[in-house]
Amino acid sequence: MKLYSYFRSSASYRVRIALNLKGISYDYLPVHLLRDGGEQFAPSYREINPDRLVPTLVDDAGVPIPQSLAIIEYLEETHPTPPLLPRKPADRAYVRSLALQIASEIHPLNNLRVLKYLTENLGVNEGAKNAWYCHWVEAGFSSLEARLAGDARTGTFCYGDAPTLADLCLVPQVFNARRFSIDVNCYPTLARINDNALQLEAFAKAAPDRQYDAL
């Protein structure tokens, strides 16, 4: 398999963790989102991903799959061990809803292209841009903290004692939050789960600063 990735993209980071947890080896193809006006806009990449976003997984048959959560569900279906979703439908829904709270409610608002639109098209200054960023992270983290702190299913990880799709979304979002100087310790359950996850080599070696395009 091949993964088109950018070291700092948190959607790419999610998929890197999934590939590592499942022990799938892959070729890492860097797409630098800032260099030369953005390598994601190159015609060659556009053919692979018309939305011009990272990541894109190219499976062994050569089929490109965009969208991190679609990729992770695909890996789950084709490489079921270890599982990244629980067995029972209600628990699977719970884990997916935690993941989507990050992937659909926090992250899209803080994407590079959105921050660029704020500054370039709306003339938003650096301070107001950072406030926007923090607002959506803090709104999302507050409700996630409330859910996780109040749920008996919370364990070492978001759901029980093994990592799931929810943790794959949480850890990259915590990484991003810290880049914007958000005090993650205000969300003690999230901070604890993040620390637990980073003890695992599958999470640690997926970190942005350990990708070769970061060096």
Added chain:
Amino acid sequence: MKLYSYFRSSASYRVRIALNLKGISYDYLPVHLLRDGGEQFAPSYREINPDRLVPTLVDDAGVPIPQSLAIIEYLEETHPTPPLLPRKPADRAYVRSLALQIASEIHPLNNLRVLKYLTENLGVNEGAKNAWYCHWVEAGFSSLEARLAGDARTGTFCYGDAPTLADLCLVPQVFNARRFSIDVNCYPTLARINDNALQLEAFAKAAPDRQYDAL
């Protein structure tokens, strides 16, 4: 089952279509996002959905499930007929990626709370707010149109000749786009699929103007 819904919420609209297609009867519990400063902020609703968003499905065991895509995957697992995802993993990934292109890249940017932040916190005027809205719909629809127009799997619907998760996301987004006067005919494949879907009663009766909280 119970569905907390707002007639105009496109995430609620997706779930209403899914419930209709699968022939599941449900109690419709309206949450008016604008009345009394927003009924989603009421403490009673906060207990059900700490993110204070609609929709929330409450299953027959009384468990609340937030996030429309988590709800639809749950319905798919518990009520598999008719299927809303294809059988093969690569095709499932394709359909999920189409759905996520809408649910994670277009819709979150145009949510009510985001538009409110733009006007109230960033002082964006009505024209610039509408331009923001249209920008993200047009960016997303352009790449969706490119994918669908160029893929042999496109049929009466986004994938083949029966509705899938992708159509459940497309139709509400087209409805929203038209509310903001976007010319959907610029995306002929999307417009055609939308028209086909609305021929089905399951789609037609899920439309915002047919919900009783719209009346």
